Amino acid sequence: MSRSAEPLMSLSGIRKVFGSNTVLKGIDLDLYGGECLGLVGDNAAGKSTLSKVMSGAYIPDGGEIRLGGEVVHIAGPGEARRHRIEMVYQDLSLCDTIDVAGNLFLGRELSRGGVLRKTEMLQKGRQMLDALDIRIPDMRAKVAMLSGGQRQSIAIARAASFAPRVLLLDEPTSALAVxxxxxxxxxxxxxxxxxxxxxxxxxxxxxLFRVCDRIAFMYEGNKVAERRMEDTNLDEIVKLIVGGNRQEAAALDRMGAGS
Ligand SMILES: Nc1ncnc2c1ncn2[C@@H]1O[C@H](COP(=O)(O)OP(=O)(O)OP(=O)(O)O)[C@@H](O)[C@H]1O
Known part of the structure; x- marks a missing residue:
């Protein structure tokens, strides 16, 4: 599938300040449907903070977010979900002591008259996994018993079941076996x-080379570069992450984006 003609989500001039630390210094970013954007940068570059602004976990101190061209104020994660923005955090937010189906329906359990409709949850849960070709044999297995990859897949399937237009994934493969x-x-x-x-x-x-179409590089709170995958290589990616694009970052700071 090719990417959507217009951005589904556009950020412009996004700023976030924690005390005296300006963590996001005026970020512009467009997200397109059918496209995976890699968000990279050294430690503390601002990647998680930017993701949390997009997912409603943080309220920006400046700038504008547009969804489908309309300016929106995302006042919290619940509102982000209503706007069909989902985020899967590194801790996955799964409940270890309940089963696969229970986790897929966490917080929106199917019930009637206060009684859980477990059979229906098992069936619908299975459909959710099948739709994404996720193979987990036992829907009744406690999530604590599953592998890291299976747990990650369940968290993604759960997020995908809300029919998101934007899905934010924070380090989904960092703790997994090959x-x-x-x-x-x-x-x-x-x-x-x-x-x-x-x-x-x-x-x-x-x-990045396996799933991304484009990469945005963060450096000390600025977005210092963007590359389409076909226009870059590992060497350049490493340089842009480690060094940022120092001249460009300095120029952005001089222009006041860093204040
Ligand atoms: N809630 C917070 N309160 C104060 N400072 C924060 C908060 N969250 C993040 N920061 C600061 O913002 C800066 C950017 O952090 P962020 O987690 O966004 O970076 P990152 O690029 O995701 O880094 P990493 O790759 O190490 O996770 C850091 O200096 C961090 O200490």
Missing amino acids: AEVEAVLALINRVKAQGVAVVLVTHRLQD
Whole structure:
């Protein structure tokens, strides 16, 4: 699937300040449906903060967010969900002591008259996993018993079941074994193929080439470069992450974006 003609989500001039620390210094970024954007940068560059602004976990101190061209104020994660923006955090927010189906319906359990409709949750849960070709044999298995890759897949399937237009993934493969990384990357590609705008925050540069169409580079709170995958290579990516684009970052700061 090719990317949407217009951005699904556009950020312009996004700023975030914590005390005396300006963590985001005026970020412009467009997200397109059917495209995966890699968000990379050294530690403390501002990647997680920017993701949290997009997911409603943080309210920006400046700038504008547009969804489908309309300016929106995302006042919290609940509102982000209403706007069909989902984020899967590194801790996955799963409940270890309940089963796969229970986790897929966490917080929106199917019930009637106060009684859980477990059979229906098992069936619908299975459909959710099948739709993304996720293979987990036992829907009744406690999530604590599953592998890291299976847990990550469940968290992504749960997010995907809200029919997001934007899906933010924070380091989804960082703790996984090789085969599991493959499965999760394949899953990301399937979600992308459904027309979702996927954002992948990662330090694993090899993953970028497997799922991303474009990369945005963060450096000390600025977006210092963007590259389409076909126009870059590992060398350049490493340089842009480690050094930022120092001249460009300095210029942005001089222009006042860094204040
Ligand atoms: N809630 C907060 N309160 C104060 N400072 C914060 C908060 N969240 C993040 N920061 C600061 O913002 C800066 C950017 O952090 P952020 O987590 O966004 O970076 P990152 O690029 O995701 O880094 P990493 O790759 O290490 O996770 C850091 O200096 C961090 O200490």
